Amino acid sequence: MRRFVLLVAAVLLMNIHLSTPSFAASMQDQIKAAYDAFNTAFNKRDAKAVSGFYTDDAILLGPGPDHTVFKGPAEIEKFFAGLFDAGITNHNLDLIRAIGNDNFLVGADKWTAKSKDSAIGGNAVHVFEKQSDGSLKLKLHTFN
């Protein structure tokens, strides 16, 4: 009996041990895949493709001097077109923290890019909404 209880306990522990990290990894993997797609579109200087990652009611909060609040893909596309015209390239996102539930995934990360010859970067938060087709779209994006 004692052996059986120990066996059950061991199996339960193994399940907890296996299931928790795999859920976390899959959340991180989903966010990283979305970041890869975003970076690819950015680095092709394709503002339309970048804006396609945002929901129709998305909000983008940039660090510009007037802290403009950009709403929806059309305004967001203009914002990124401006960055591409200004020569921003080599965008990359490094995930530092993932949070999520069935509907939303949130990534906190470091962003880096090149502005002509200088390296630029900062922190960002991306709030993704899971779409019915399983893809992720950005509802809220802030960076500093």
Add this chain to the structure above:
Amino acid sequence: MVSGASQIKDQVENAYAAWDAAFNKKDSNAVAAFYTDDAYFLPPSHNVLQGPKEVAEFFSGLFDAGVTDHKLELIEAQGNGNIVFAAAKWSASGKSAQGQPATHSGVATHVFENKPDGKLKLKLHTFN
């Protein structure tokens, strides 16, 4: 759905009012208590601060620098289940680089853990 959305908005506005009240008392421990133990805080300095202790140190520094009258104004709040997220405009009074009185402001994003008792705790906070 409408009542859910307005409930979330009320929850966030209450959390913002409580956060501003703690800030404006210059109580860095009370501000830090709004953050979960595993919270990440990403200020415009581009540091990555973790947990209430590092958060308290950051705000203590702001209070020493004379930053007062903090106000968060909700732009939008959404969420469901254990996650609520919100975008806000923030403003505060402080000093310019030349030491003159100045108003500082920007935008902020808050990701809250929605506790079973309806309290919101910050898991992630960034501003610029």
